[in-house]
Amino acid sequence: MSENNDSEESFAEEKLVQAIENQIESDSPPAARAVFNKLTLVGYEREDALRMMAIVLAYEIEAMLRDDRAFDGAWYEQALRALPELPGEE
Template sequence: MSEHDDSEESFAEDTLVQAIENQIESESPAAARAVFNKLTLVGYEREDALHLMALVLAHEIEAMLAEDRPFNGEWYEQALRALPTLPDGTVAE
C-alpha cells in the first residue's frame, strides 16, 4: 500500500469518527449516545468505541453505494445496538 493510500484511509476513518462524534453530540440517531455509553460502560476506551461505531457506519455506506439505495437508518440503529458484535457477525475484542 502506498503512502497516499494510507493517508486516504486515515482521512476516511477520521471523517467517519467525526460523523459518529456528531451523532453522539446531537443524539441523532438517539441510539448513537446510548451505544457509545454502553460500550464505554463495558470497558471499551473512548477511541475504541468510536472506531467500532465508525465500522458500522462504513458498512452501511458501502452497502448504500453497492446497492445504489438510500441510507437505511433502521438497519444502522439495529447494527449500532448490536455492538460489540459487528455487522459481519464477529465480536470485537
C-alpha cells in the same frame, strides 16, 4: 502509492469518527449516544468505541453505494445496538 492509500484510509476513518461524534452530540440517532455509553460502560476506551461505531457507519455507506439505495436508518440503529459484534461477523 501505499503511503497515499494509508493517508486516504486514515482520512476516511477520521471523517467517519467525526460523523459518529456529531451523532452522539446531536443525539441523532438516539441509538448513537446510547451505544457509545454502553460500550464505554463495559470498558471500551473512547477511541475504540468510536472506531467500532465508525465501522458500522462505513459498512452501511458501502452497502448504500453498492446497492444504489438510501441510508437505512433502521438497519444502522440495529447494527449499532449489536456492538461490539461488528456487521458481517454474525
